[in-house]
Amino acid sequence: MKFTRRDALALGLGATAASFLPLRAMASVEEFVNAFTGGAELGSGGVTLKAPEIAENGNTVPVSVDAPGASAILLVATGNPTPAVATFNFGPLAGGQSASTRIRLAGTQDVLAIARMADGSYVQASQNVKVTIGGCGG
Numbered sequence: 286m287k288f289t290r291r292d293a294l295a296l297g298l299g300a301t302a303a304s305f306l307p308l309r310a311m312a313s314v315e316e317f318v319n320a321f322t323g324g325a326e327l328g329s330g331g332v333t334l335k336a337p338e339i340a341e342n343g344n345t346v347p348v349s350v351d352a353p354g355a356s357a358i359l360l361v362a363t364g365n366p367t368p369a370v371a372t373f374n375f376g377p378l379a380g381g382q383s384a385s386t387r388i389r390l391a392g393t394q395d396v397l398a399i400a401r402m403a404d405g406s407y408v409q410a411s412q413n414v415k416v417t418i419g420g421c422g423g
Contacts, residue, residue, distance in 0.1 A: 314361055314397070317369045321359045321399060327409045332358070334398040334410040340390065343416040349385035352400035352408070358384065359401075364394030390416050 318327075332352040340346045350358050350373075360370040373384040388396070393415045400408050 314363050314368045317359070317361060318397075318399060321357075321372070321401070322407045325405075325407050327399065327407050329408060329410070331355075331402065331408040332398055332400040332410045334396065334412050336396050336412040336414050338413070339415045339417070342418050343390040343392065344418075345387045346390050346396075346414060346416070347385065347387050348396060349383065350398045350400075350410075351381075351383040352398075352402070353382055354403050355382040355400040356403055357401040358382070359399045360386075360388070361397040361399070362388060362390055362394060363397060365389070365391050370396075390414060392416050 332350065332355070335349045335351075336346065348360065350360060352358055356375055358373045358375075360372070361368050362370050370388050371384075371386060375382045382400075390396075393413070395411050395413050397409060397411045402408060
């Protein structure tokens with residue numbers, strides 16, 4: 286195949302134009318929750334989420350979650366570009382079903398914890414965190 290300068294220029298311009306097209310938006314919170322729960326209904330109670338009411342810096346916000354009897358816990362930051370923060374899985378030999386971590390928040394938003402209980406049901410808890418300095422470039 287003969288590749289001319291004109292073909293190379295057309296290919297380069299096409300690639301440049303394609304790079305400016307918007308990509309598919311990041312998945313929404315509902316998509317992450319439905320992927321975790323399989324579309325099951327969410328109950329309340331049985332999971333405790335601890336996060337500060339006001340975080341001075343969104344880069345390192347301490348969060349802890351406790352759900353006795355859970356097999357997995359999904360942690361979601363509803364206002365972040367990528368909402369799913371972490372998934373904690375607990376096996377049968379786990380001493381307890383709790384976890385703590387530090388997360389990055391883009392701004393004031395809700396932090397959501399969804400726990401898959403051993404009986405297959407799902408429960409949730411949420412906490413609003415006010416961020417004074419955003420952690421995701423804000």
